[in-house]
Amino acid sequence: MQIGGAGFVVIYQWRLKDGREPQFLKAWAALTVHLQAHRGAGASRLHRTDYGTLMAYAQWPDQATWERSCDAHEADQALSDALLDAVDETWPPILMTPLSDRPVTGAQAVGGHVTH
Structure with a gap:
């Protein structure tokens, strides 16, 4: 079942090797554009967690x-290898199928955040 624009979602998580974030960011962007x-x-988004890992949606x-x-x-493999060369630890992907989708529209958002 497809809800809204996200029929299927994958979450990825990595801990990077020291000093390798610029390499990872460049490789992640190139791989994402290619895919x-x-x-x-x-759509794909990359986030930094408050405990120091990177997560992509x-x-x-x-x-x-x-x-x-x-x-x-x-x-794909060459791009993946460039990304993984910067990675110290990775977790298995989390596969998700949306059950409900409630996107925020411009009138509901202020500064990129949902209003109360």
């Missing part, structure tokens, strides 16, 4: 599209 252009990926039209994107393609 959006060639593998059907949707990636939207896909459906799980099947994400699974096909996981099949090793040479270009």
Whole structure:
């Protein structure tokens, strides 16, 4: 079942090697653009957690599209290797299917935050 624009979501989490954040950010951006252009990926956001890891939220039209994107393609692997070279620790991806979607529209948001 697809709710709104996010038919399937994957959460990724990494702890980076010391001093490797610039390398990771560059590789993450390149891989994300590639997956959006060639593998059907949707929106993606990268966050820093308050305990020092990075987490990414990636939207896909459906799980099947994400699974096909996981099949090793040479270009994808080179980009993934560049990203993983900066990583000290990674967690298994968390796969999620939305049950409810309540996006915030411009009239409801102030400074990027939901009003009370």
